[in-house]
Amino acid sequence: MIRYTFCFILILQAGLLAGEVKLPRLISDGAVLQRNVELKLWGWASAGEKIELSFRDKKFSTQTNSSGEWMIKLPPQPAGGPFTLVFSGTNKVAVNNVLFGDVWVCSGQSNMELTMERVKEKYSKVIETAANDHIRQFLVADKYDFNKEHNDLDAGNWVAATPAAVLDFSAVAYFFACELYQKYKVPVGLINAALGGSPAEAWMSEDALVPFPDYYRELQRFKNDKLIAEIETHDRSTSAKWYNELNTKDVGTGKWNKPEWNDSQWNKVNLPGYWADDQSGEQNGSVWFRKKIEIPASMAGKPGRLWLGRIVDSDSVFINGKFTGTTGYQYPPRRYSFGADVLKPGENIITVRVISNAGRGSFVPDKPYYIAVGADTIDLKGEWRFSIGAAMPPLPGQTIVRWKPAGLFNRMIAPLLNCSIKGVIWYQGESNVRNPMEYEKLFPTLIHNWRERWKQGDFPFLYVQLANFLEAKPNPTESSWAALRQAQLKTLSVNNTAMAVAIDLGEWNDIHPLNKADVGKRLAIAAQKIAYNEPNVIGGGPLYQSHEVKGNKIIIQFKQTGGGLVTKGDALKYFAIAGADKKFVWAQATIEGNKVVVWGEQVDKPVAVRYAWADNPEGANLYNKEGLPASPFSTEDQIQSK
Numbered sequence: 001m002i003r004y005t006f007c008f009i010l011i012l013q014a015g016l017l018a019g020e021v022k023l024p025r026l027i028s029d030g031a032v033l034q035r036n037v038e039l040k041l042w043g044w045a046s047a048g049e050k051i052e053l054s055f056r057d058k059k060f061s062t063q064t065n066s067s068g069e070w071m072i073k074l075p076p077q078p079a080g081g082p083f084t085l086v087f088s089g090t091n092k093v094a095v096n097n098v099l100f101g102d103v104w105v106c107s108g109q110s111n112m113e114l115t116m117e118r119v120k121e122k123y124s125k126v127i128e129t130a131a132n133d134h135i136r137q138f139l140v141a142d143k144y145d146f147n148k149e150h151n152d153l154d155a156g157n158w159v160a161a162t163p164a165a166v167l168d169f170s171a172v173a174y175f176f177a178c179e180l181y182q183k184y185k186v187p188v189g190l191i192n193a194a195l196g197g198s199p200a201e202a203w204m205s206e207d208a209l210v211p212f213p214d215y216y217r218e219l220q221r222f223k224n225d226k227l228i229a230e231i232e233t234h235d236r237s238t239s240a241k242w243y244n245e246l247n248t249k250d251v252g253t254g255k256w257n258k259p260e261w262n263d264s265q266w267n268k269v270n271l272p273g274y275w276a277d278d279q280s281g282e283q284n285g286s287v288w289f290r291k292k293i294e295i296p297a298s299m300a301g302k303p304g305r306l307w308l309g310r311i312v313d314s315d316s317v318f319i320n321g322k323f324t325g326t327t328g329y330q331y332p333p334r335r336y337s338f339g340a341d342v343l344k345p346g347e348n349i350i351t352v353r354v355i356s357n358a359g360r361g362s363f364v365p366d367k368p369y370y371i372a373v374g375a376d377t378i379d380l381k382g383e384w385r386f387s388i389g390a391a392m393p394p395l396p397g398q399t400i401v402r403w404k405p406a407g408l409f410n411r412m413i414a415p416l417l418n419c420s421i422k423g424v425i426w427y428q429g430e431s432n433v434r435n436p437m438e439y440e441k442l443f444p445t446l447i448h449n450w451r452e453r454w455k456q457g458d459f460p461f462l463y464v465q466l467a468n469f470l471e472a473k474p475n476p477t478e479s480s481w482a483a484l485r486q487a488q489l490k491t492l493s494v495n496n497t498a499m500a501v502a503i504d505l506g507e508w509n510d511i512h513p514l515n516k517a518d519v520g521k522r523l524a525i526a527a528q529k530i531a532y533n534e535p536n537v538i539g540g541g542p543l544y545q546s547h548e549v550k551g552n553k554i555i556i557q558f559k560q561t562g563g564g565l566v567t568k569g570d571a572l573k574y575f576a577i578a579g580a581d582k583k584f585v586w587a588q589a590t591i592e593g594n595k596v597v598v599w600g601e602q603v604d605k606p607v608a609v610r611y612a613w614a615d616n617p618e619g620a621n622l623y624n625k626e627g628l629p630a631s632p633f634s635t636e637d638q639i640q641s642k
Contacts, residue, residue: 142412211445239398296345303373308369310364481615498540541624566623571588577599
């Protein structure tokens with residue numbers, strides 16, 4: 001009898017809990033809600049339950065439907081706050097510290113996801129002064145689902161910018177918000193829904209993938225949870241086996257990190273660089289590196305920092321035999337702190353065990369390599385000694401399930417669709433470089449998909465064109481990165497879009513360039529034009545408009561020239577022309593008004609022209625007087641943009 005009574009109580013409690021008013025995580029303490037539009041405020045309760053909202057001495061009410069869903073529409077509110085919203089049903093829920101301002105969805109892959117923490121050395125002063133309660137971020141958890149669209153998020157809360165909290169903000173989004181707040185003094189809410197490595201198709205709904213049959217079929221395949229479990233189990237097993245074998249075979253483990261180890265017979269190598277270019281060949285497995293440095297008494301016995309640039313792929317670091325730090329994959333900067341008990345006067349030993357999973361292992365060039373104590377530093381570039389710990393075949397590739405089609409839309413975007421927004425900022429494309437021609441259709445489809453599902457019309461969609469990356473080439477060549485940028489340029493034909501050109505903000509050796517301030521600023525300039533309708537703002541750099549061939553010259557007309565076309569430096573660079581054979585060669589170019597005239601001695605009858613067409617067009621220098629760079633382009637097929 002006691003057991004049945006207990007069960008009855010549990011059932012009763014469950015029923016009461018089910019009937020309670022529940023709000024989505026986006027409508028929570030500290031929320032920023034979109035100003036100047038009719039707002040949807042929504043949630044869940046018991047079927048048929050009356051729900052009431054109390055706000056600023058007014059009441060608004062509705063009733064839940066048969067599924068327990070409810071929605072209250074709040075009339076447009078001006079910017080301001082903080083306010084409290086009180087929702088009542090069988091219970092009351094108060095949402096405190098609510099601001100009305102402009103809400104931006106910040107999405108894409110790693111260059112949007114990359115946090116202020118990753119660029120904290122470059123922007124230390126910005127972080128120190130990041131105290132603005134009117135700039136807030138909601139970080140959407142990295143989750144996926146291939147079977148259904150979710151109506152709420154599993155986690156997340158609104159956080160205001162402070163020196164500590166801003167370290168978790170998207171760097172691009174934070175700089176974007178700072179620019180807008182400085183200009184308009186209106187609260188800015190950032191909904192950060194981005195995931196490193198994600199391709200565009202992962203951010204699209206199932207119905208939007210129908211015109212892309214390969215992705216649609218792949219989505220159907222990954223609706224099978226058993227398949228996912230098998231893939232993940234296999235990948236974990238393969239990885240564990242590889243690393244277990246590596247660690248078993250590594251002859252340096254437990255010995256070569258000790259300072260007394262005699263490395264005089266080891267080979268020498270100059271770092272940073274790719275050791276495949278030296279004596280070890282394309283070595284996968286583990287390679288140990290050691291360097292002796294002299295530490296003056298003034299630096300000994302004090303805490304400090306070790307900078308080891310970037311290392312491909314992973315590393316474990318020791319100073320005088322003491323473990324200093326480890327990083328498990330190639331992209332993060334290596335920044336290791338150590339205590340006062342590590343450095344000693346005289347000879348000190350730095351040991352780095354590097355694991356190369358596949359391809360060419362390296363200490364990436366043109367990155368910082370030094371040890372620092374206070375203001376004193378010792379350069380670590382130059383000669384190191386190395387020895388192979390264990391040679392291994394390449395680690396077999398892994399299946400990244402979370403990047404598969406529609407999964408991120410279902411879990412990270414669908415729960416946002418009731419939220420009124422000002423617009424979207426988007427930084428993505430690196431993971432679609434493999435197929436830039438497809439991206440010409442894929443990316444516009446994504447924009448239409450989001451607008452259709454948000455039901456807010458053609459809201460502003462602002463995006464970043466891919467930055468320059470990889471080693472510069474001496475001669476004109478084909479480039480999938482350039483072709484992807486062309487696809488992004490063509491997407492300007494979609495209404496109410498704008499593109500921030502970043503062709504001068506990248507780094508040849510890093511897919512995650514540090515200059516996020518200028519990216520955010522250029523997005524904010526585009527927003528002033530597109531989202532805030534500033535008539536006198538030039539929203540970006542020069543854009544190709546048309547061209548004509550006259551004799552041996554091609555005359556290019558540009559738009560968005562602002563105060564006029566200018567060149568940074570001397571002569572214009574990175575224009576190339578081709579004749580009927582489509583073989584591009586470098587050309588000369590001059591500015592004439594809002595036009596650029598291009599010609600070349602090797603081509604008598606040019607038919608096509610390119611500008612900044614390369615992975616990394618170092619030195620491309622066409623700008624407008626507002627200081628914004630021209631977009632790369634090719635005239636091989638006519639660009640249609642607004």
